[in-house]
Amino acid sequence: MARGKTIARRAFLIGSVTVAGGVAFGIWRHATPYDNPLLDDLPDGAAALTPYVRITGEAITLITPRADVGQGAVSVQAMLIAEELDVDPAQVATEFGPPDRAYWNTALSEEAVPFRATDRGWLAETARDVMDAPMKFLGMQITGGSTTVPDGYEKLRRAGAVARETLKATAARLHGVERAALRTEGGAVILPDGTRLSYESLAAEAAHTEPVTDVRLRDPDEWRLVGTPVQRLDIVAKSTGTQDYGIDEDQPGMLHAAIRLNPGHGGALRGYDAAGAGGMRGVTRIVELPGGVGIIADNTWRAMRAAEAIACDWAPAPYPAGMDGHWQTLADSFTPDRQDSRLRDEGDVAAALAEGADVEVEYRAPYLAHAPLEPLNATVRYTAERTDIWTGTQVPRFVQGNAAAITGQDAGDVHVHVRVAGGSFGHRLEDTVVQHATRLAMAVPGTPVKLTYAREQDMGQEYPRQIAMARGRGRVSGGRVTAYDLGIAMPSILTSQMGRQAIPTPGPDLQIVAGAWDQPFAVPDYRVTGYRAPELAPVSSWRSVGASTNGFFHDCLLDELIHAAGADPLEERLRLCHHAPSRAVLAAVGEMSGWGGSMGPGEGRGVAFCLSFGVPCAQVVEVRDTGDGIRITRVWVAADVGRIVDPVNFEAQMQGGVVWGLGHAMHGALTYTEGAVEQRNFDTFRSMRLHECPEIVVRGLETAAKVRGIGEPPVPPAAPALANAIFAATGTRLREMPFDRRVSFAG
Template sequence: MSQGLLDAQNGKPRDDGQPAHAALSRRTFLKFSASVAAVAGGGLMLGFSFPARSQGDVRKTVIGGDGVETPQNGVFAPNAFVQIDTAGKVTLIIPKVEMGQGVYTSIPMLIAEELEVPLDSVTVDHAPPDEKRFTDPLLGGQLTGGSTSIRYAWEPMRRAGATTRVLLINAAAQQWQVEPASCHAENGQVIHAGTKRSIAYGQLVEAAAKLPVPENVPLKDPKDFKLIGTQAKRLDSPEKVDGSAIFGLDVRLPDMVYAAIVNCPVFGGTLASVDDTAAKKIPGVRQIVKFDNGVAVIGDHTWAAKRGAAALKITWNEGAGATVSTKTIFDDLAKASQGNGAVARKEGDVNNAFSQAKTRIDAVYQQPFLAHATMEPINCTVHVKPDSCEIWVGTQVPTRARDAGAKVTGLPADKIIVHNFLLGGGFGRRLEFDMVTQATKVAKQLNAPVKVVWTREEDIQHDMFRPAYYDRISAGLDANGKPVAWQHRIVGSSILARFAPPAVKNGVDPDAVEVAADLPYDLPNQLIDYVRQEPRDIPTAFWRGVGPTRGTWVVESFIDELAVQAKVDPVKYRRDLLGKSPRALNVLNVATQAAGWGNAVPKGQGRGVSVMHAFGSFFSMVADVAVDQGEVRVTRVVCAVDCGMVVNPNTVEAQISGGIIFAITAALYGEITIDRGRVQQTNFTDYRILRIHETPPIDVHIVKSSEAPGGIGEPGTAAAIPAVANAIYAATGKRLRQLPVGNQLMSA
């Protein structure tokens, strides 16, 4: 339950006099349609449309392949993000993909605010793959991830709307032969103040297209915002509720066949041989396709393909990966932690500070592999022809998906057409394109489009996992218990070394050390270093943030340890260290006051706290837990967030709540274990996910701020895990330094 906006100075509820955007409702925003088409002259174009009026049957639009409405004569396109036609239709081009985080609402709000058009009157199209026009400088490519969407879009999208508005005003002023300053835009039209004349945008596009594009157009003062900061309803919600929204799994094509995949159970292993005699006898099975590390059974429908896959008798070349286990991986990490790492941050004289400290505390924290387990399992549909290749997939990286298709087929990139869709959860999993590579390998051997769908078992056992990590952390305390020396060694896989090699400099993966190398606390002597240790053949990837989700748990748990050693309340201990970080201190005060910190809790229950600065936002969380015979139940979470200027409070609350649920799952249950090179977990029966009835009440307090927007998609997950862990300590007196803490508590 959201507590609304709070004043950044005193933490009191804010009433800014702006009602929720009333024009947008589930009833007025009727249908979603998605369409895709090749850009004229080759290459690819991806599009989603959320029209404000019904466009007919959604599925026919997608499956029939009618295509995106590409710019025609009479369409005014002054920049990469805005198009207006002579009928007044406003199309906004969104450079990020929608995977549940709300960007198909929040980014249009930014443009519509400055363009002066109602949010429910616009159509939203996804940007075509174009690194020159749509690169996110925070990520170095046309990617969706890293909680960067609003941080990236905040100024460019507003400027695109403002520039378009000024051009239309100038066109109207020229037509009326008046000064532009005497005109203003409102509700999709230009109005002359003196005569009250008005003219709709559609009637101005041809004239505006002939005018020079102005530079450095001033943006609105935040006090004049009409849309930004209001509780606009999600534009994609109605279709997700009524089932008309289109995801990759919904693709249906003429003559399409279906593939069930059996991947080698051992990472790094390959296919030796397969006996498909029994599989071919199953009604509906058409063909058996072999590739380097797996087998695909092609059927008339998914059930036939799945039954055929179960009937295969496969022999694998397991290779060296068959000797890998969870124990060997953590033995490798522990051994690597004995050596010096690449220095991520060094301040003061740590060795001297330790030598003069009154008390020294050392700890080792361990974190397991984690799967993404997105709601929509991995899937990809591909049709390979002699001179072209079409790919239907939900992806966070459309250009990388295209390039994967080109690499497998050998076709030029401009012959690869990628159709992108809404994503049924990303969390970093769809920053990878292994599903495109595999599906294209299968499709090359067929003469029809094929939909490849992984079972949940394949999805969990062949994921790209959040890395396992091993942290050595130490602190030296003075006579008052205040830290005077801080040393933190992080050991684990480098995702960026594979995903974006130039980002790794002097041996430091900036993602792996994020948060750990930039703490909000006043620590005079610090040494943070990083040791890269890859887990043999096990693939690793981003997981709703990596550095902050792993680093915050270690740091905030250890800060709690220091507070216990100093015999100081954990909140007071943090307050005393946050004098140089007023925003962090403020969210701590807001969260703890709202949670009733200091009030007694019943026996068997505990309350924990955390503070974090990551992704440009400041978070504090308080978690309440109850522990009964080793079983942990989170009973409440209170969060305060300062994420700068807020575009849509509804989106912020939803993202934080989802992140907290994701975090509770990870804190209590999340663990992928390896035995003989194989993932032992298979489905939600043994890779447990928090159920609806287990989800606690979540109170989100959004602090009003005039700072630039920060990220919101991943911080909730990062800040919640240590709050839960610290609450468990408060309830039990047991400091658990391994995740998942639920499992550790049961075995303690």
């Protein structure tokens, strides 16, 4: 065994190793780290260490293990490594890397403990550190929760620094100079006489250099990339139509597949008659699947047509057939025996409301589809020896484990090749499509099978955003909000989602109250209660998860109380807010929008705030009531993420989150009739259209103590800001989404 490989097996902390004649570098932060996945199946004389930088004699490759679903994850991860490695992101290649415990997400624990994000005390921080242990034990290689930047901010920069300093040490040894006398630039080590030694030329020798683990990360004033406007690595490919996605996978000899599943999601297949499909042109196999049937054919269109021709006898859906039953289940859940949590209970709410409430209201938020443009797909090749899977996914280890369970193979014999995904919004946190594709591939061993969901199947088999209901009461006195009581009922998102992965979720589901219980306001009598409704339609994470509904519930109740008190909506929020970064973003949107200025007839502005995923975000929405309906004219949005890694992508994520939140609040709903989803394509599941989109002005603040992500925080304040603006313009309170059930929007 090569010396490099011996070192890697023994230490695996930080270092350098050869990989097929090259060298890999990285960082590992725990005392007993996992083996490096780059060591697997290496030839004699090769070695591998941590999985973030690989250099061969021909190329520099950065491993960016967080999935890219359109949010720019590859670029931001590459930028963090490249900052310290001293390479131009344009001169390197990137890979997602294999599924492996080594890539567990170190930032997931932030949302997994019952402490407010604003609580940085010893107990809260200790709980977060302790919670990281099960995340590591389970190998939670997950992209989600706006964690890509927090997870990689230091880890990936340190990986680049270790690689850089080890390459310098290699050059110093080879040329008899002190490492301190060397510098790096543009992917090369520079000798004192100006000679440039490319990283690639040093790779093989670097495998025999003891890794330099005592590295200093550069100060922000030394940065070349982080914090500056840069072009995303995928912008040219996506602008020219040359970006390959999972749906573009093309393996030699590949067959194609489609499915027909019970429209009552989770319901069984009692029986089927495929006589009309079996003889159709191109059809090669019909395979029974859990809850439905799969068709293998020589192209996707023929497979989909054959699926439509199968006559199926479906069992009923395992949830109420119509929406009245879903809403009634939520209404019946506001009882002590369904109480899941009461993490916010300050003062004496019962006494404050004993003589009645000044405001008492109910809010509703519907199921919502993820509906990314690229429908779900997976390509699988199965043999008795190994299984290969090509797909866009946020959960590669779940994909690997579930496929192994189906094939009966060891997980190490299932090879997942992660692809860029054409959108997700949480959709690709599920892997049912891969499980179906694996079963279909097993019917034709050795032949790759690409399963593509028809749009109608994709949306009909949704694991949508949770349906939710809230009931709120409150009191006001002396022009101030004095009592606030909010109860929220919804099914458990975590129980539904993690249950499909056989991962237990003991204790309260914090997502039931996320974006509500943890808001930084000091109301004298203040209570937020979560009620766990029985499971209804299966649900999953949707962009901003629990806060996507709870931001609407919490802020709209606060706005109604402020109005009842006769106070200014922004000034009263500022008075109640006790968290400096949150006050700063509220003040910022006030200044940006010219809050308090005069408005014309039929015009109105609404302000809203939500702290989610550790990020305070405030928005002001301006609307005008036209003869054709409500038109959103401008939006101002501010957020504080501690450090903005990529200003261009930050602005894009903020604007995209606002559009996502507004569009679904205006038009979005997923409803069930006879157990089946009614909205099965974009013509019936509407979001914001281009002509409806307002000007969106963004400001990013950098005062918070921790570095955070921005993918989800702009979503929760959008709906309440719009509802509050419509009230200001028209006097109509909107307490149920989508809003177009009560008001019209200008076409």
